[in-house]
Structures are given as structure tokens and as C-alpha cells.
Amino acid sequence: xxxxxxxxxxxxxxxxxxxxxxxxxxxxxxxxxxxxxxxxxxxxxxxxxxxxxxxxxxxxxxxxxxxxxxxxxxxxxxxxxxxxxxxxxxxxxxxxxxxxxxxxxxxxxxxxxxxxxxxxxxxxxxxxxxxxxxxxxxxxxxxxxxxxxxxxxxxxxxxxxxxxxxxxxxxxxxxxxxxxxxxxxxxxxxxxxxxxxxxxxxxxxxxxxxxxxxxxxxxx
Numbered sequence: 291x292x293x294x295x296x297x298x299x300x301x302x303x304x305x306x307x308x309x310x311x312x313x314x315x316x317x318x319x320x321x322x323x324x325x326x327x328x329x330x331x332x333x334x335x336x337x338x339x340x341x342x343x344x345x346x347x348x349x350x351x352x353x354x355x356x357x358x359x360x361x362x363x364x365x366x367x368x369x370x371x372x373x374x375x376x377x378x379x380x381x382x383x384x385x386x387x388x389x390x391x392x393x394x395x396x397x398x399x400x401x402x403x404x405x406x407x408x409x410x411x412x413x414x415x416x417x418x419x420x421x422x423x424x425x426x427x428x429x430x431x432x433x434x435x436x437x438x439x440x441x442x443x444x445x446x447x448x449x450x451x452x453x454x455x456x457x458x459x460x461x462x463x464x465x466x467x468x469x470x471x472x473x474x475x476x477x478x479x480x481x482x483x484x485x486x487x488x489x490x491x492x493x494x495x496x497x498x499x500x501x502x503x504x505x506x507x508x509x510x
Contacts, residue, residue, distance in 0.1 A: 295355070295357055295358035296321070296322035296323065296357060297319055297320060297321060297322055297355075297357070298318070298319075298320040298322070298343065298354075298355070298356050298357070298445075298476070298478075299318070299319055299320075299353070299354070299355040300316050300317060300318040300319075300320075300339075300342075300343065300352070300353075300354050301317055301352055301353045301354075301355075302315060302316075302317060302351060302352040302353065303315070303316040303317075303339075303342060303349050303351065303352030303353070303354060304316075304349065304350050304351040304352055305338060305342065305347070305349045305350050305500075306350055311499075311500050312335055312338045312500050313335055313338055313339060313342065313349065313500050314335075314499065314500035314501045315352075315501070316339060316352070316500075316501075316502050317502075318495070318502060320476070320478070320493070321476075321493075322357065322444075322476045323471070323474055323475075323476055324471070324476060324477075324492040324493060325467060325471055325477040325479065325487075325490050325491050325492050325493075326476075326477065326478050326479070326491065326492065326493045326494075326495065327479050327480075327481065327484070327487050327488070327490070327491035327493070327494045327495070328340075328478065328479065328480040328481070328494075328495045328496075328497055328502070329480075329481060329482065329484045329494065329495070329496055329497065330480070330482065330496060330497035330498055331482055331498075332482065334497045334498055334499065334500070335497045335498075335499070335500040335501075335502070336449065336480040336497050337375065337376055337449050337480065338500075339480075339497065339502065340375060340447050340449050340478065340480055341375065342354060342361075342362075343356065343361065343368070343447060343478065344361075344367065344368065344371060344373055344375070344447050345361045345366050345367035345368065346375075348362060348364070349362055356368040356369075356445065357369070357444065357445070368444075368445050369444070370441070370443045370444040370445065371443050371444070371445045371446075371447065372437075372438035372439055372440075372441065372443035372445070372446045372447070373438055373446075373447045373448075374434050374435055374437075374438045374446075374447070374448045374449060374451050375447065375449040376449055376450065378434050380422050380430070380433065380434070381422060382421060382422050382423035383421055383422070383423070384421060384422055385418065385419055385420065385421060385422070386409055386414050386416070386418060386422070386425075386429075386433050386436070387405065387406070387409065387416050387417070387418075389422060389433065389437070390405045390408065390409065390433075390436060390437055390440060391405060393437050394440065394441070397441065399441055400440060400441050404440055404441070404442075405440055407440075408436040408437070408439055408440035409433075409436050411436070411439065411466055412432040412433070412435050412436045412439075412462065412466065413432055413459065413462055414429065414432050414433060414436065426454070427453070427454035428454040428455055428456065428459055430454070431451070431452075431453060431454045431455060431459075432459065435448075435451060435463070435466070439466065439470065442473065442475075443475060444474075444475060444476065445475065445476050445478070446467075446470060446475050446476070446477045446478065447478050448477065448478065448479045448480070449480045450480060450481055450482070450483075451463060451479060451481070452481065452483060452486045452487070455486075460486050463486075464486075464487070464489070464490055467479070467487075467490050468490065477490075479491070480497075488507065491507065494506075494507055
């Protein structure tokens with residue numbers, strides 16, 4: 291019987307762009323089933339680290355393993371991943387429901403009921419006929435969050451997920467993450483607004499100038 295590894299391992303990872311070090315010898319061992327919070331200023335390396343774990347970029351050196359799958363190989367992505375990362379482009383002429391149906395057709399593992407449920411969980415109306423181009427920033431963030439959770443992924447990678455959220459939306463986000471953790475998902479959350487997620491996190495990490503260090507929640 292094959293036992294699936296329940297860890298994310300980042301070992302000796304380096305990445306430079308145009309001669310500038312973006313990730314500097316990152317070493318992490320992230321236990322599955324927990325919420326891991328990453329805090330750092332803009333351009334600290336948070337987004338690049340998440341892109342590397344998600345398989346969206348290749349690193350210059352090092353190894354990334356997600357639940358037993360090597361990610362640093364070409365064209366390799368984590369299995370069953372939901373992602374919310376900067377600059378996700380969605381279709382301006384589609385409604386929220388139409389958008390998620392189109393994305394769901396890629397893997398074809400969920401139907402209309404699951405899509406409606408995801409929209410309702412984030413506080414959007416599945417029957418809203420407004421197009422994405424008419425959405426507020428907060429509504430757009432909610433739609434991207436809905437696409438990340440709708441297929442019940444094993445891994446959630448969320449980069450600045452509360453941008454554009456009011457206090458009520460932040461509270462709803464916190465509820466959703468608690469539910470996803472209870473379901474067994476591993477959640478990685480990057481933010482520069484640490485108060486929005488501090489109570490959610492089991493482990494916290496500080497990213498500064500491409501270096502990543504685990505810190506106590508008291509220090510954070």
C-alpha cells in the first residue's frame with residue numbers, strides 16, 4: 291500500500307530575477323491539515339514562494355515536494371489545488387455563475403450544486419445577473435475565493451485573500467478557512483494584514499528580503 295505523504299517540503303530553494311534574489315535559500319516543512327500564515331511586506335517574496343509551491347514558476351535551485359509529488363519538475367503542479375493569487379484574470383462579460391461553470395469544466399469533477407454552494411459560502415448570489423466587469427473589488431475577491439474552494443481541494447494557496455474585504459467579509463473568510471481546515475485541507479495564506487488571519491493560523495512565518503523564518507504567534 292502506498293502511503294501518501296502529508297507534508298509540503300521546500301528545500302534549499304533559490305530564485306533570482308534579473309540578478310535580484312527573490313527567494314533566498316528557503317527551507318520549510320509544512321504539516322498537512324494545518325493553516326500556515328506567511329507575513330511580509332510587498333515584494334518580500336511571499337507571492338513568488340506561493341507561485342513556486344503551486345508550480346507556476348520554476349526555481350533556480352532546490353526542491354519542492356507537495357504531498358509526495360515533486361513540483362520543481364517541468365509542467366508539474368500539486369494535485370487537487372485551489373489557488374487565489376494576484377492578477378488572476380477573469381472574463382469581464384460573464385456572470386459569477388457563468389465564470390465558475392467555465393472553470394469547473396476544465397476538470398469536470400463538480401456540478402451546478404457545488405458551484406452554487408461555493409458562491410453562497412463567500413456571500414455572492416448565484417442568480418446575480420451582473421457581469422464581472424460590474425463587480426466591486428470585494429465581490430471580485432469573493433468570486434476568486436469561490437473558484438479556489440469549489441472543488442474541495444486538498445491544498446489551498448491564498449495570496450492576500452482579504453484585499454478589498456470589509457469587516458463582515460473578513461469574518462466570513464475566517465469562517466470558511468476554519469471549515470476548510472476541519473474538512474482536512476492544508477491552507478497557505480500570505481498577507482500583509484496579519485490581524486485578519488492571525489487567529490486562524492496554526493503556524494506563522496515571516497518573509498523578509500526573500501528569507502523565510504518561522505516565528506511564534508506571540509512574536510507575530
